[in-house]
Amino acid sequence: MALLELQHLKKYYATQKAVDDISFSIQQGSIFGLLGPNGAGKTTLLRMITGIFYPDEGSILFDGAPFNAISDVQRIGYMPEERGLYKKMKIGDQVLYLAQLKGLSKTVALEKIKFWFKRLEMESWWNKKxxxxxxxxxxxxxxxxxxxxxxxxxILDEPFSGLDPLNANLIKDEIYGLAQRGSTIIFSTHRMEQVEEICDHIVLVNLGKKILDGTVQQIKQDFKENKFNIRLDGVPAGINSNAFEVLSSDMHDHTVKIKDGYKSNDVLKYFIQQDINVEAFNEILPSLNDIFIRLVEDTNAKTRSFQKVNV
Known part of the structure; x- marks a missing residue:
């Protein structure tokens, strides 16, 4: 079941289309990656989802009903990339104040604060500023x-910014735990390796438009290029086959690309016929970072071409 549905959202600033007809849904309990370069429209989308901005066109459904910026915001937690904390206020007092703004009683809020401060090793922070x-x-x-x-x-916008590896792992474990307990998480970041590790599903936006939508594994499969790593027992005198081309070789390790009309079994068959022992044979899937760069550069190039034609 979808917790959040965006239907044909549009948002304009003067003549700029910050969000241009974007639709997608986010399933309950999932960890969802919202990706895009600077200026792609991510922040505008997040601000519409949280009720800070209203869409010029389109609609948002939250938990099966039209989004209500007054009542539904109590069921949303938003961690923006920029800091939203009072610098001169004591930490304990500040967290208590913000918890009560979210509808928690003082007693319940104090219990939650103690729980989280202990969990994230913050117990000695109460009187710090x-x-x-x-x-x-x-x-x-x-x-x-x-x-x-x-x-x-x-909603977590660059949640690992400034964290050392130990604390980044601590927060990452908590994100997994929150999802397992039923929370739905939107994770926005420029760090593609974190997206590959954490997210179930991603949407990539650029220039206000959605250009990619799917599960991480399916997207990597869709963009694979039939490349394989092969480790051989021994160094063959030469490799020459109609089934594949050798892209690189380093002693026992070789990278090959299978040609159109052939399959991975044809590669293995070649080495068996040459009486060469294959120690490892692994498909090379593109990283999300490679896919991200490829799609963003492609959409930017198409936009520049369109603008030249219409000048």
């Missing part, structure tokens, strides 16, 4: 203020 925190410490604090009221939808 935000201005005394490092960027990574501020990021952990902002994460707590985002998830403490147990929102159904959690």
């Amino acid at each position: 935000v201005e005394d925190l490092s960027k990574g410490m501020s990021q952990k604090l902002q994460f707590v203020t985002t998830v403490m009221h147990e929102p159904k939808l959690i």
Whole structure:
């Protein structure tokens, strides 16, 4: 079941189309990646989802009903990339204040704060001020203020910014845990390796339009180029086959690309016939970073060509 559905959303700034007819849905309990280069329309989309902006056209359904910016915002946790904390305020007082704004009683809020502070190793922070925190410490604090009221939808914009590897793993584990407990998470980042590791489903936007929508594994399959890594027992004198071309070789390891009309079995058959032992045979799938660059550059090039024709 979809927790969030975006239907033909449009948002304009003067003559610029920040969001241009974008539709997609996000399933309950999933970790969803919203990707795109700077200026693609991601922030505008997030601000419409959270009720900060209203769409000029289109609609948003939240939990099966039209989105209500007043009541539904209590069921959303939004962690923006920029800091939204009071620098001079004590951390404990600040988290308590923000929790009560989200509808928690003081008693419940204090219980939740103690739980999260202990879980993220922040117990000694209560009387510190935000201005005394490092960027990574501020990021952990902002994460707590985002998830403490147990929102159904959690939006995390660059959540690992400023975190060392240990704390990044700590936050990552909490993201998995929140999804397992039923929260739906929108994860926005420029770090493609994090998306591959964390997200179930992604949407890529560029120049205000959706240019990719699917599961991480399906997208990698869709963009594969029939390339394989082969490790051989011994160094063959020469490799020459109609079934594939050798892209690179390094002693025992070779990268090949299978030609049209042939299959992986044809590659293996060649080496068997040559009496060469194959120790490993692995398909090379493109990284999301490679796919991201390829699609963004392609859409940018098409847009420039269109603009030249219409000048």
